[in-house]
Amino acid sequence: MEVCTGPLGQGICNAVGLAISEAHMAATFNTDDHKIFDNHTFVICGDGCLQEGISGEASSLAGHLGLGKLIILYDDNSITIDGETDLSFSEDVGMRFEAYGWHVQAVGDVSDLSILRRAINNAKAETGKPSIIKIKTLIGHGSPSKEGKESSHGAPLGKEDLAGAKRNFGLPDDKSFYVPEEVQEVFTAAAEKGDKQRVAWDAAFAEYTAANPEKAAELSRRMARELPEGIFDNLPSFTIGQDKDLATRKFSEKCLTAMCPLLPEMVGGSADLTPSNLTHFKGAVDFQKDSPEGRYLRFGVREHAMAAVCNGIFAYGGLRPFCATFLTFVGYCVGAIRLSALSQFGVIYVMTHDSIGLGEDGPTHQPIETLESLRSMPNIMVYRPADSNETSAAYKMALSKAKTPTVICASRSTVIALENSSIEKACKGGYIAVDVDSPKLVLIGTGSEVNFCVEAAKKLTAAGTPTRVVSMPCQELFLEQSEEYQKSVLPGNVPTLSVEASSPHGWHRFSHAQIAMTTFGASGNGDAVFKHFGFSTDNVVAKGQALVDFYGGGAAPDIMNRPVFNNIMGKLH
Numbered sequence: 001m002e003v004c005t006g007p008l009g010q011g012i013c014n015a016v017g018l019a020i021s022e023a024h025m026a027a028t029f030n031t032d033d034h035k036i037f038d039n040h041t042f043v044i045c046g047d048g049c050l051q052e053g054i055s056g057e058a059s060s061l062a063g064h065l066g067l068g069k070l071i072i073l074y075d076d077n078s079i080t081i082d083g084e085t086d087l088s089f090s091e092d093v094g095m096r097f098e099a100y101g102w103h104v105q106a107v108g109d110v111s112d113l114s115i116l117r118r119a120i121n122n123a124k125a126e127t128g129k130p131s132i133i134k135i136k137t138l139i140g141h142g143s144p145s146k147e148g149k150e151s152s153h154g155a156p157l158g159k160e161d162l163a164g165a166k167r168n169f170g171l172p173d174d175k176s177f178y179v180p181e182e183v184q185e186v187f188t189a190a191a192e193k194g195d196k197q198r199v200a201w202d203a204a205f206a207e208y209t210a211a212n213p214e215k216a217a218e219l220s221r222r223m224a225r226e227l228p229e230g231i232f233d234n235l236p237s238f239t240i241g242q243d244k245d246l247a248t249r250k251f252s253e254k255c256l257t258a259m260c261p262l263l264p265e266m267v268g269g270s271a272d273l274t275p276s277n278l279t280h281f282k283g284a285v286d287f288q289k290d291s292p293e294g295r296y297l298r299f300g301v302r303e304h305a306m307a308a309v310c311n312g313i314f315a316y317g318g319l320r321p322f323c324a325t326f327l328t329f330v331g332y333c334v335g336a337i338r339l340s341a342l343s344q345f346g347v348i349y350v351m352t353h354d355s356i357g358l359g360e361d362g363p364t365h366q367p368i369e370t371l372e373s374l375r376s377m378p379n380i381m382v383y384r385p386a387d388s389n390e391t392s393a394a395y396k397m398a399l400s401k402a403k404t405p406t407v408i409c410a411s412r413s414t415v416i417a418l419e420n421s422s423i424e425k426a427c428k429g430g431y432i433a434v435d436v437d438s439p440k441l442v443l444i445g446t447g448s449e450v451n452f453c454v455e456a457a458k459k460l461t462a463a464g465t466p467t468r469v470v471s472m473p474c475q476e477l478f479l480e481q482s483e484e485y486q487k488s489v490l491p492g493n494v495p496t497l498s499v500e501a502s503s504p505h506g507w508h509r510f511s512h513a514q515i516a517m518t519t520f521g522a523s524g525n526g527d528a529v530f531k532h533f534g535f536s537t538d539n540v541v542a543k544g545q546a547l548v549d550f551y552g553g554g555a556a557p558d559i560m561n562r563p564v565f566n567n568i569m570g571k572l573h
Contacts, residue, residue, distance in 0.1 A: 002014075003015075003311070003312065003315050003343070005339060006339070007335055008049045008051075009052030009055040009058075009308075010054065010308050010311075010335065010339060011043060011049065012054075012055040012059065013054055013055065013305045013309050013311070013312065014312035015041050015042075015070060015072075015312060016058045016062045016309050016312060017310060017311060017313040017315070017316065018041045018313075019041045019062065019069055019312075020287065020297070020309065020312070021312070021313050021316035021318070022038075022069055022316065023067065024267065024294075024295070024319070025318060026292070029219055031208070031215075033211065034204060034208040034212070036219070040069045040070070041071070042072075042073060043072040044073050045072060045073070045074055046077065047078070047079070050074065051088075054305050056096075057302040058302070058308065059102070061299065061300065062100070063100035063101030063102050063129065064289075064300075065288065066128050066129060066289035068130065068131075069130075070130040071131045071132075071133070072132040073120075073133055073135060074133060079148070079149070079152075079153055080150065081150060081153055081154055083150045093134060094106065094132075097132045101130075102129055102132050103122075103123060103129040103130070103131040103132070105119045105122060105131070106135075107119050107134070107136065108136050109136075110136065110137050119133045120133065142165035143161045143162075143164065143165045144160075144165070145160075145161055145164075146158075146161050222317075223317050225320075225402040227399060228262065228263075231263065232396045232399075234258050234262060235255060236251070236254045236255065236388060238421075240417050240419060243388065245414050245415065246414060246415075247412055247413055247414050248387070248411045248415055248447070249277065249278050249353075251387070251391035252278060252279075252350055252352070252395075252410045253278035253279070254388075255391060255392055255394075255395040256279060256281040257281045257282045260284070260295070261282070265319050266295070266320050267319050267321055267322075268321050268322035268348070269296050269324070270323070270324040270325065270350075271300065271301060271302060271323070271324070271325040271329070272300050272301045273324065273326065273352075274298075276326070276352060277324035277326075277350060279322070280296060284296040286298060297309075303325050303329050303333050304333065306323045306333070307335075307340070307347070307349070308335075310323050310340075310345075310347045311339055311340055314340075315345065320346065320399065320402075322347070322348035322349070323349060323350070325351065326353040326365060326367075327351035327354045327409050328353070328364070328366065329351075330367070330407070331370070334374075337377070337380070337407070341378060341379040341380045341404070341405055342378075345405060346398070346401055346403055346405055346406070347406075348398045348405070348406050349405065350410065351408065351410070352409075352410045352411070352412060353411075354409040354412075355367065355449075355501040356368075356501045356521040356526075356530065356533060357412065357448050357529070357530055358413070358526060359412075359413075359527075359528075361523070363522060366520070366522075366529075368517045368521065369502075370502070371384065371503065372502065372506045375475055375476070375506055376506070379403075379404055379405075380406070381401065381407070381474055381476050381477060382474060382475070383397075383398075383407065383408050383473050383474045384409040384447040384473055384500075385410070385447065385473045386415055386421070386433075386445070386448070386450040386451070386471050387417045387421055387450075389417075390426040390473045392423045392426075393423045393427045394408045394426075394473065397477060409447065411447055413448055413526050415450075415451065416454075418471060419433075419434075421433060426471075426473055428477065428485065429472065429476065429478030429480065429481065430444075430473070430475070430477075430486075430490075431470065431471060431489060432469070432470055432489055433450065433453075433470060433471040434453075434457050434468060434469035435468050436457075436468055437466065438466060439491075440465050440466050440467070440494065440548055441467045441495050441496075441497065441548050442468045442469075442490060442511075443457055443469050443470070443496075443497055443499060444469075444471075444498040444507075445472070445498070446471070446472055446473060446500050447501075449499045452499060452537050452540050453540060455537040456537050456540035457469045459537065465548055467544065468494075470489055472510070490560055492560030493555045493556055493558045494556065495512055495513075495547045495550070495551050495556045496556070496559060497511055497543060498513075498515070498516070499535065499540055500514070500516055501516070501517055501533065502517055503518075508559075510559065510560075512557070513543070515534055517533060519533075
C-alpha cells in the first residue's frame with residue numbers, strides 16, 4: 001500500500017499521480033529487453049470518495065491522459081454516514097466515468113470472486129483507458145442487526161453483533177481475534193509469491209544494470225533521492241548593474257530552466273496558468289497520452305486535484321514534482337498540501353501573484369491570510385523571496401529537503417535587487433540586508449516589501465534613527481538556525497517593525513509591531529494599491545519612527561526571548 005490518505009477523494013488523486021509516474025518511468029527507463037517499470041495502480045474507494053469534487057477533477061485528468069494501468073474498485077454499498085446515499089447522491093456513476101473516458105464495468109454479485117477476478121482481468125486488458133469496476137456490496141454483511149445500515153459505517157459492531165457475525169460466518173465467537181487456517185494459507189501463499197517476484201525483479205534489474213549501467217545508476221540515484229554533486233552551482237545569481245530587475249516569478253522561471261535539464265526527476269506543471277506562473281522550463285515536453293516521456297504536466301483548471309496528484313507522483317519514487325497556481329488559490333490546494341507535510345512528501349509548490357501588488361485582478365486574487373495559513377502548518381517551508389538570489393536559495397533549499405514540502409511565493413511585480421543579498425545568506429531564512437552601527441530600529445520585510453524597508457531605512461538613518469533591515473524569505477528556516485545566529489540578526493530588544501502585505505498573525509514572534517493587512521485588498525494599479533494600504537516608504541518611515549518614540553528611543557521588550565513550550569516534548573525552546 002503506497003498511500004492511505006484519510007480525507008476522502010485524496011487517494012484517487014494520489015493514484016492518478018502513481019499511474020502518471022509508472023507511465024513516465026516506464027517510458028524513461030524501460031528497454032526492449034527489460035521492463036523495470038510495469039505495474040498497475042489499484043484504488044479501493046467508496047461512495048464518499050466519488051462525491052468529493054477533487055476525485056472528479058483527477059478522474060477527468062486520468063481519462064484525458066489515457067492512464068490504462070489505473071483501476072478503481074468502487075465499493076458501491078449505497079451507505080454514507082448520514083444514511084442511504086439516495087439522501088444526496090443519485091447520479092449514474094458509470095455514465096459519469098464513461099464521459100470522463102474510462103472503461104466501466106459493474107459486478108452485482110461480489111460473493112462470486114470469479115466474476116470480480118474476470119472484471120479485473122478485463123480492466124487490465126484495456127490499456128488505452130483507466131478502468132472503474134462498480135462492485136455492489138452489503139455493508140456490515142453478516143451482522144444480525146446492522147447489516148446494510150449506516151450504523152456499521154464508522155463505528156464498531158458492538159459485542160453482540162460481532163459475535164453474531166462470527167457465528168454467521170462459521171467462526172468461533174468466543175475468540176477476540178481468530179484467523180482460520182484457510183485464510184492463513186491464502187496470505188502465506190501471497191507472501192511467497194511476492195518473495196519470488198521480488199527475487200525475479202532483483203535478478204532482472206541486475207541484468208538491466210549490466211546492459212544499461214548509466215540508466216541503472218541514474219535510477220538508483222533518483223530512488224535514493226540523492227542530488228548530483230555541485231548541482232546548485234548552476235542556480236542563477238544576480239549581479240547588480242549587469243542583470244535586470246524582474247518579478248520573482250521570472251526569477252523562478254530561470255531557476256526551473258537551470259535545474260530541470262540537470263535534474264530529470266523534476267516533473268510538473270501548472271493549473272492552466274503556465275504563461276502567468278512561468279513554469280514551462282526550456283526544452284520541456286508535455287506529458288500526454290502519446291508522449292509519456294514528457295515532463296510537463298498540463299493539469300488544467302484543477303487546482304484541488306493538481307496538488308494531490310503531485311503527492312502520488314512523489315510517493316511513487318524517483319521523481320520530484322512541482323506544481324503551480326496563484327497564491328490565493330492555495331485555498332483549493334491546502335488539503336493536499338497538508339498531506340504533503342504530514343506524509344513527508346517533498347512536493348514543490350510554485351505560487352505566483354503573491355500579494356496585493358498584483359493590482360487590477362482585485363481582492364479575489366490578492367492573498368491576505370494565505371501566508372500565515374501555510375506558515376502555521378507543521379513540516380513545511382514557506383518562502384517569499386525578495387530578489388533573484390533569494391529565489392535561487394528557495395529552490396536550493398526546496399530540492400535539499402526531500403521530506404518537507406516547500407511553497408515558493410513569487411511576485412507578479414518587479415522587485416529591486418538587494419545589495420547585500422546572496423544565495424548563501426538567504427539559505428538561512430533571514431539575514432541582515434542593510435546594517436548600521438548600534439541600530440535603534442529594525443525593519444523586517446519579505447518579498448517586494450523589502451524594498452520599502454530599504455528605502456525607509458535610508459531616510460530614517462539620515463534623520464538620526466540608525467535602522468537595520470532584515471530580509472526574511474523563510475521564517476521556518478530562520479527558526480532552524482542557532483540561537484546565536486538568530487540574535488545576531490534580530491537582537492530582540494531593539495524596536496522591530498515587520499512589513500508584509502499579508503496577515504499580521506505570526507509576526508509577533510519576531511517584531512513588536514506590524515504594517516500588515518487586516519482587510520481584503522482592492523482593485524487598482526499595483527503601486528497605488530500598495531500605497532493605499534500603507535506599504536510605502538513614507539509610511540514605513542512614519543510607523544518606524546513612531547515605534548522608536550513609543551519606547552522612548554531605548555530598548556524594547558526582548559521579543560526573541562519569549563518562552564515557547566513544546567507540548568509534545570515538554571522542552572523549553
